[in-house]
Amino acid sequence: MKITRVRTRVFEWKGHTVPAQPHFCSNAMDELWDRGDSMGTFRFHGWTTVEIETDSGIVGLGNVALAPRIAKAIIDQYLAPLVIGQDPFDYEYLWQRMYRSTHAWGRKGIGMAAISGVDIAIWDIMGKAVGKPVFKLLGGRTKEKIPCYASKLYRTDLKSMQEEAQSYLDQGFTAMKMRFGYGPKDGPAGMRENLNSVAAVREVIGDDIDLMLECYMGWNLEYTKRMLPKLERFEPRWLEEPVLADDIDGYAELNRLTSIPISGGEHEFTSYGFRQLLEKRAVSVIQYDTNRVGGITAAHKINAIAESFSVPVIPHAGQMHNYHLTMSTLASPMSEFFPVHDVEIGNELFYYLFEGDPEPVNGFLDLDDDTPGLGLTLNETYFDQFHIIE
Numbered sequence: 001m002k003i004t005r006v007r008t009r010v011f012e013w014k015g016h017t018v019p020a021q022p023h024f025c026s027n028a029m030d031e032l033w034d035r036g037d038s039m040g041t042f043r044f045h046g047w048t049t050v051e052i053e054t055d056s057g058i059v060g061l062g063n064v065a066l067a068p069r070i071a072k073a074i075i076d077q078y079l080a081p082l083v084i085g086q087d088p089f090d091y092e093y094l095w096q097r098m099y100r101s102t103h104a105w106g107r108k109g110i111g112m113a114a115i116s117g118v119d120i121a122i123w124d125i126m127g128k129a130v131g132k133p134v135f136k137l138l139g140g141r142t143k144e145k146i147p148c149y150a151s152k153l154y155r156t157d158l159k160s161m162q163e164e165a166q167s168y169l170d171q172g173f174t175a176m177k178m179r180f181g182y183g184p185k186d187g188p189a190g191m192r193e194n195l196n197s198v199a200a201v202r203e204v205i206g207d208d209i210d211l212m213l214e215c216y217m218g219w220n221l222e223y224t225k226r227m228l229p230k231l232e233r234f235e236p237r238w239l240e241e242p243v244l245a246d247d248i249d250g251y252a253e254l255n256r257l258t259s260i261p262i263s264g265g266e267h268e269f270t271s272y273g274f275r276q277l278l279e280k281r282a283v284s285v286i287q288y289d290t291n292r293v294g295g296i297t298a299a300h301k302i303n304a305i306a307e308s309f310s311v312p313v314i315p316h317a318g319q320m321h322n323y324h325l326t327m328s329t330l331a332s333p334m335s336e337f338f339p340v341h342d343v344e345i346g347n348e349l350f351y352y353l354f355e356g357d358p359e360p361v362n363g364f365l366d367l368d369d370d371t372p373g374l375g376l377t378l379n380e381t382y383f384d385q386f387h388i389i390e
């Protein structure tokens, strides 16, 4: 089988968007003197789709969620010529070809996200070609169902957060993630706000539900050190990305300091990046996203390394490209799940663009043993809500 064409499209959401309130979520821009539109750092209102055609008629579907226009340009100009004419089953060779030939600029960030999109489509082709779901090519079914945690609870008024937390309990979730709204610039009053929001959610969910706490890189080392002892009484499952992704020694220091597991990796790339995080004991939970980290080829290797360090892998974002990895390894006990709702941050945009994601039932989701490939198709229902760039 040979790859004949790589078709990329950018989908930019132009439909209704729910505006984010101030202090909606701490983030890396918060420390700058000019706050400006700090929410801009985590709006994902566009997506790149990668459809890879073959001479057998099979088409693989991949995606990239970061900087969509740039990802498209990288794939069109640099990556497509490297895979066209090649056998998709030579996936390791193709990955290395893309990785090595873009090494000067592509090994982290958007270069690797673009490689991920192509790699995901290649795995979709392989699954379709052998008539098996991708997880069956990676290790198969390691769990009856995948436990998942509801991930939203952005900082709003406490009553709304409590109602939202209650709604996840009502749906049967036994784990959920909330976001902090305040950071170092907000002083002791902001610290109090942060603690009050965790207390408010704990009040509703009780002590027997896992609660994950997300900082999205909006804190710094000193602030996190002050917050950790105050957070311990809430027994969070983890504290996520307290500092910038580049501060690996900062993560390691925090992870040594506290009984709260520190998590990260959503902004890390390839097995090299994760080897560093693991060797330094910088994180106690790994959270790569397959559509950034280097695709399924890289994520599969990271699972093996993480297993040898006994560090759980709970990928960022859920979504099919991650669920298949989670299903196929014991290193991964759980998935993130973004509830389907009106377009807000953009995490949920996935469901407006793709069809095939499983619905969680009582906090678990499952993958079909017989659907070939990733089990995802483009959802044309909302195409008129997007500006599409071919």
Ligand SMILES: O=C(O)[C@H](O)[C@H](O)[C@@H](O)CO
Residues within 6 Å of the ligand: 025, 042, 151, 179, 214, 216, 266, 316, 317, 336, 345, 347
């Ligand atoms: O872990 C997450 O779910 C991410 O950090 C979110 O994608 C991000 O939007 C911050 O809430």
Ligand SMILES: [Mg+2]
Residues within 6 Å of the ligand: 214, 216, 240, 241, 266, 316
């Ligand atoms: Mg996160």
